[in-house]
Amino acid sequence: MKCDVLTLFPDILNAYINESIIKRAREKNLIDIRLYNIRDFTSDSYRTVDDYPFGGGAGMVFKPEPIFRAVDFLRGDGEPRRVILLSPQGRPFNQLAAEAYSREKQRFVFICGRYEGIDERVKTLIDEEVSIGDYVLTGGELAALVIIDAVTRLIPGVLGDERSIEDESFSWGLLDYPDYTRPREFRGLNVPDVLVSGNHKEIKLWRRKQALKKTMALRPDLIEKIELTVLDKKILSDIASEEDISDDID
Ligand code: ADE
Numbered sequence: 001m002k003c004d005v006l007t008l009f010p011d012i013l014n015a016y017i018n019e020s021i022i023k024r025a026r027e028k029n030l031i032d033i034r035l036y037n038i039r040d041f042t043s044d045s046y047r048t049v050d051d052y053p054f055g056g057g058a059g060m061v062f063k064p065e066p067i068f069r070a071v072d073f074l075r076g077d078g079e080p081r082r083v084i085l086l087s088p089q090g091r092p093f094n095q096l097a098a099e100a101y102s103r104e105k106q107r108f109v110f111i112c113g114r115y116e117g118i119d120e121r122v123k124t125l126i127d128e129e130v131s132i133g134d135y136v137l138t139g140g141e142l143a144a145l146v147i148i149d150a151v152t153r154l155i156p157g158v159l160g161d162e163r164s165i166e167d168e169s170f171s172w173g174l175l176d177y178p179d180y181t182r183p184r185e186f187r188g189l190n191v192p193d194v195l196v197s198g199n200h201k202e203i204k205l206w207r208r209k210q211a212l213k214k215t216m217a218l219r220p221d222l223i224e225k226i227e228l229t230v231l232d233k234k235i236l237s238d239i240a241s242e243e244d245i246s247d248d249i250d
Pocket of ligand 1: 135
């Protein structure tokens with residue numbers, strides 16, 4: 001992933017991208033992140049980035065000029081870019097989008113908005129408006145970090161063990177199955193026998209069942225979105241009949 005981030009607060013992003021996995025991915029040149037302060041693209045001595053809304057109303061609006069100037073500057077090197085505006089009005093970002101972004105060869109430009117809004121004419125600059133969830137943040141910086149983080153860990157070579165990505169629940173479209181590590185017994189709580197049985201087929205089946213069970217209980221909307229296999233349908237009907245039996249016992 002290659003990206004340029006336009007922000008008024010580069011330090012917010014700097015703190016995160018210079019730690020842990022993202023830091024190592026940058027050092028290994030697996031990702032390329034460049035931060036730009038939008039204020040550096042203002043042309044007045046006050047370095048103004050916001051102004052009152054035409055038509056009145058509360059709050060300030062992000063001015064178009066510094067953002068246009070910043071994008072023109074970036075495009076000056078001729079490299080094609082996909083410009084993304086982070087805003088609560090955008091297309092929802094999810095794991096599928098993260099996977100698509102991780103395969104994208106073009107450079108991204110993430111524009112982090114602030115203030116009450118952004119001058120509508122900025123929309124003519126952008127390829128896509130993206131939201132990380134149905135809530136309003138004080139700015140797009142956290143959203144840019146969420147996207148950078150979710151995409152970076154999908155890039156081959158970033159995480160030590162590639163299997164951890166293949167195995168993880170959201171690749172199945174389900175919530176995660178439970179994990180355990182040593183000790184086998186802790187404060188009277190035991191690791192399920194199947195996980196120490198060495199029977200890999202049984203372990204795989206158990207994990208799928210647990211993931212389906214948890215998703216049914218906590219996020220039934222996700223079950224509706226995935227294509228269930230014949231085995232999944234059988235597991236789900238087993239789960240339903242186990243629940244019927246326990247209802248009878250209650
Ligand atoms: N900026 C403010 N809120 C946001 C959100 N939910 N997603 C992306 N950018 C934002």
